[in-house]
Amino acid sequence: MSSNGEPTSFEVQDSIPIIDYSLLTSGTANERSKVVQDIGKACEDWGCFMLVNHGVPETLIEEMMDVSSEFFEMTIEEKLEFEAHGVLDPVRCGTGLNLVNVNKDTLWREYLRLIVHPDFNCPHKPARFSELASDYVKRTRAVAMELVNGVSESLGFESSYMNRELNLDAGFQLLAINYYPSLLEVDISRGLMPHTDHGLLTLLYENGVPGLEVLRDGKWVGMGGGVSNAFSIINSDHLEIFSNGKYKSKLHRTVVKDGRKRITLVNPNGPSLDTIVGPSSRLVDGENRLPRYLPMKYRDYLECQTKLITAGKHAFDMIRIDI
Numbered sequence: 001m002s003s004n005g006e007p008t009s010f011e012v013q014d015s016i017p018i019i020d021y022s023l024l025t026s027g028t029a030n031e032r033s034k035v036v037q038d039i040g041k042a043c044e045d046w047g048c049f050m051l052v053n054h055g056v057p058e059t060l061i062e063e064m065m066d067v068s069s070e071f072f073e074m075t076i077e078e079k080l081e082f083e084a085h086g087v088l089d090p091v092r093c094g095t096g097l098n099l100v101n102v103n104k105d106t107l108w109r110e111y112l113r114l115i116v117h118p119d120f121n122c123p124h125k126p127a128r129f130s131e132l133a134s135d136y137v138k139r140t141r142a143v144a145m146e147l148v149n150g151v152s153e154s155l156g157f158e159s160s161y162m163n164r165e166l167n168l169d170a171g172f173q174l175l176a177i178n179y180y181p182s183l184l185e186v187d188i189s190r191g192l193m194p195h196t197d198h199g200l201l202t203l204l205y206e207n208g209v210p211g212l213e214v215l216r217d218g219k220w221v222g223m224g225g226g227v228s229n230a231f232s233i234i235n236s237d238h239l240e241i242f243s244n245g246k247y248k249s250k251l252h253r254t255v256v257k258d259g260r261k262r263i264t265l266v267n268p269n270g271p272s273l274d275t276i277v278g279p280s281s282r283l284v285d286g287e288n289r290l291p292r293y294l295p296m297k298y299r300d301y302l303e304c305q306t307k308l309i310t311a312g313k314h315a316f317d318m319i320r321i322d323i
């Protein structure tokens with residue numbers, strides 16, 4: 001227990017860690033250094049955590065949920081204007097996992113993926129979508145960048161090290177909105193196959209309908225439910241690569257059993273597309289600390305991943321070095 005009687009992050013054995021973002025931005029030096037430690041422990045031990053007191057206004061999040069719902073409830077003809085093509089198309093709408101046509105009988109969701117940084121892209125309808133999304137992604141990006149600074153410190157670096165090395169000022173940020181329709185409307189089960197995300201950290205906000213699960217010691221553990229007004233934060237592939245395997249990319253999936261529609265606002269946050277990402281040179285040497293991953297340009301990784309996914313493979317398998 002902390003001095004005021006509140007439970008601290010790691011007292012509850014084997015439950016997803018909870019990190020208080022406000023301690024990172026406005027805590028005392030001691031509080032900040034403790035929360036940096038907690039972030040490091042969460043990234044290493046769990047590969048994910050819940051983020052509370054993040055400062056993104058709840059009203060903005062609610063409006064984003066409403067406008068996203070309006071988007072997906074447009075007619076198919078209207079949505080076809082934004083149909084998915086290449087992985088780097090600025091706006092793409094589709095179904096299934098990335099470009100794969102998953103079996104509709106077992107897994108189903110619709111998605112809209114927008115590249116929102118370095119340039120902001122958004123469908124021109126519904127009318128207030130663009131304004132809301134632009135505000136939302138600026139705020140979530142600020143949270144993500146602050147978290148990366150904390151992660152950088154937790155690895156023993158100065159807080160700006162990862163930002164600089166990975167050219168995060170020109171970083172690639174997506175807003176992926178997932179829509180799992182209500183079971184009363186469509187008689188199908190909804191979800192998303194087990195996968196890891198590209199980038200450094202994914203921020204995910206759900207509309208109160210649970211479904212996200214992470215793999216922990218061979219078992220799927222529900223994430224999100226029970227902690228109100230929180231982001232789920234998930235380690236992604238390039239964090240594992242850059243940390244040379246210390247902070248593993250987290251396998252997750254979605255299984256929606258609740259009859260209500262589920263909407264998630266998901267922000268993968270990556271380096272700039274032209275950054276060649278490999279293990280940090282500060283974490284490897286030619287002797288005891290060998291690199292475990294081959295360097296690869298982030299853009300190539302994304303393109304390669306999309307091609308491989310149809311064959312059920314993962315780009316990670318191409319760059320992982322077996323020691």
Ligand SMILES: O=C(O)CCC(=O)C(=O)O
Pocket residue numbers: 176178192197211212252253254264266
């Ligand atoms: O919508 C969810 O529950 C998970 C989404 C996700 O993992 C993704 O979009 O990569």
Ligand SMILES: [Fe+2]
Pocket residue numbers: 195196197202252
């Ligand atoms: Fe994901």
